[in-house]
Amino acid sequence: MSQFILHKENTRGHANHGWLNAHHSFSFANYYNPERMHFGVLRVLNDDLIDGGMGFGTHPHDNMEIITIPLAGAIAHKDSMGNSAVIKSGEIQVMSAGTGVSHSEYNALADEQLNLLQIWLFPNKKNVTPRYDQQTLDVQAMYNNFQQILSPNEDDAGVWIHQDAWFSLGNFDEGFEAEYKIKKAGNGVYAFVINGEVTIDGQTLNKRDGLGIWDTDSVSFKANSADARVLLMDVPMEF
């Protein structure tokens, strides 16, 4: 019998720092909710709005798989591994922090707001050598399809990370229906609605709602609006 947890958009943690307007699906920074610590290895799902030219100065990370998906605008990234890049909407960035890495992240545009999802997963191995990657997403392949954008395998579609996790992203027409098969026994799926209205396993979800489902091997999906956009995060529940 499958189990689920529903996180409605307006129950997320919220911190408005002026230049940064952040919503946290799970406990983060000063937002602490013991019932919102993680979904399996998914520890952080932040939905950040960052003013033009503003951002996070150089700061360290370790032992975390950090995935950044810009939804609008562009991020300027610099890190201690020597990477300097701009990641635009339609791209994905991944950083395995491992033994330690420092980086900065700024809105690359002076006069346009940046909206990004930043997602942190616990790694399946501690103290790995830090690494960085970014890729352009195949937007055409996301039309009425959950297109894989992340996996544990270097030679598979999308970026790869040190965890048995698969992310898929899709843009859907109203009425489109599908079944998503979970990639690995013991994994659960956390669905995050970026836009529109959808029904997943009988639960109606709206923009920025999240639904975690586990103890199942598949989930049903239906788009209820013409502009539905959904990110599925298929992650180990035990770690």
Place this chain on the structure above:
Amino acid sequence: MQTTILYIGRDAEITVVMNRLLNARPEWKGVCVCTDEEAISILKTQDVDLILLGNGISPECENALREDVNALKPGIKIVQHYGGGSGLLYGEIMGALD
């Protein structure tokens, strides 16, 4: 009342940041070190409420450290600190102290 938190991590730069973050809150006192020897020395001379294990600590060192802590100050909670910064720190400490 202040909670004394001992952070042990191998990366000197992250240890400096953790020291700043932990001591930025009046309710916490952070003591941050890079080596197990320094950590044991602090445990022998100071009251510690919670230990955070940071990056770069091998499983062998972690096991030895846990044995030493248990022998010196049994009952002190030891939790893994992930992320190397402020994002998860508050939740980890609150979760451990709850």
